Amino acid sequence: MRTRWLTCLLAPVLAGALLAAPAGAIKSHKLVNVVLPAGEAPSAITGAGTALYVANTLSNSLTVINAASAKVVGTRPLPSSPTAVLTTGPTIWVAMTNGTVARYSTTTWHRQLLIAAAQTPISLVVSGKRVWIADAATNTIVVASTVDGHVIGSFSSQGKGLSSLLMVPGHLLATNATSGEVQEFDPATGDLQGTFAVRQSPVGMTLVGSTVWVVRATAHTVAVLDLAGGAISAYYPTAGLKTTGITAVGNHVLVASSATNLVMDLKASTGKIYRGHRTGRGPAAMCFLAGRLWVTNLANRSVDGIVL
Numbered sequence: 355m356r357t358r359w360l361t362c363l364l365a366p367v368l369a370g371a372l373l374a375a376p377a378g379a380i381k382s383h384k385l386v387n388v389v390l391p392a393g394e395a396p397s398a399i400t401g402a403g404t405a406l407y408v409a410n411t412l413s414n415s416l417t418v419i420n421a422a423s424a425k426v427v428g429t430r431p432l433p434s435s436p437t438a439v440l441t442t443g444p445t446i447w448v449a450m451t452n453g454t455v456a457r458y459s460t461t462t463w464h465r466q467l468l469i470a471a472a473q474t475p476i477s478l479v480v481s482g483k484r485v486w487i488a489d490a491a492t493n494t495i496v497v498a499s500t501v502d503g504h505v506i507g508s509f510s511s512q513g514k515g516l517s518s519l520l521m522v523p524g525h526l527l528a529t530n531a532t533s534g535e536v537q538e539f540d541p542a543t544g545d546l547q548g549t550f551a552v553r554q555s556p557v558g559m560t561l562v563g564s565t566v567w568v569v570r571a572t573a574h575t576v577a578v579l580d581l582a583g584g585a586i587s588a589y590y591p592t593a594g595l596k597t598t599g600i601t602a603v604g605n606h607v608l609v610a611s612s613a614t615n616l617v618m619d620l621k622a623s624t625g626k627i628y629r630g631h632r633t634g635r636g637p638a639a640m641c642f643l644a645g646r647l648w649v650t651n652l653a654n655r656s657v658d659g660i661v662l
Contacts, residue, residue, distance in 0.1 A: 379629035386424045386659030396650035401643035402441040409436035421644035449475035469503045471496040479521040509544035512537045520559040529556040552577040560602040569600040590625035601640045610637040
């Protein structure tokens with residue numbers, strides 16, 4: 355096993371202060387706002403084609419939105435509360451609080467596969483004939499077959515507070531919010547390849563070129579991981595409180611701030627904030643589909659669609 359002990363290169367930041375977005379750069383209008391049925395709490399989102407699937411933790415369901423018309427077109431019931439969703443072609447994977455991960459057809463809603471392998475599955479990635487499932491209750495990563503659902507094996511996340519997974523070419527990454535680390539694994543064997551001590555509650559990641567950007571919930575910054583060099587190459591301020599969601603679209607790195615009701619837009623090439631987007635209350639998860647960035651708002655059961 356090759357372990358990387360890292361040094362951190364800190365980008366210039368005013369101590370204890372948050373950098374503001376450029377004057378006049380905050381957009382005060384919503385381009386599209388979709389209000390979901392009462393009683394739903396949109397915590398995760400995914401999409402394929404023109405269909406958005408919004409996971410509702412309070413109503414044990416998925417809301418389906420037509421991304422082209424920005425209209426709710428249906429609701430899909432689930433046996434338990436969804437915690438994570440992922441689309442792969444004409445199928446959707448759903449992790450649920452009853453400890454299962456299910457795969458459904460997006461055309462017939464027939465359940466194709468059921469995996470009962472984790473106590474509290476909170477994140478998942480699919481590649482080829484395997485699915486990797488993050489179990490928050492045991493801080494382990496479960497590996498299962500996408501063919502018949504049998505469990506191939508499991509391995510420790512090597513940290514505490516397992517919160518998210520990301521698959522990049524040749525690497526499986528896991529954030530551990532409590533221990534403040536990102537672990538790098540060989541996805542084929544589960545062997546630990548490196549540890550990035552990012553600190554400050556890492557809770558989400560996105561791939562930008564050959565680097566991985568990690569949102570830190572309590573530091574109001576993102577850390578940039580250079581996987582090839584085995585180091586943290588930069589920290590960039592996000593100007594937002596309680597940052598939990600992150601995604602990348604081209605040269606845009608989008609970070610959701612649930613405390614300020616903003617999605618901050620950073621340039622991937624420089625790490626600088628050049629604009630922000632106002633959202634509903636409590637923005638959480640994001641995905642890009644049909645020319646818009648779609649953002650779930652937990653506090654007022656809505657989804658915003660933003661043209662970048």
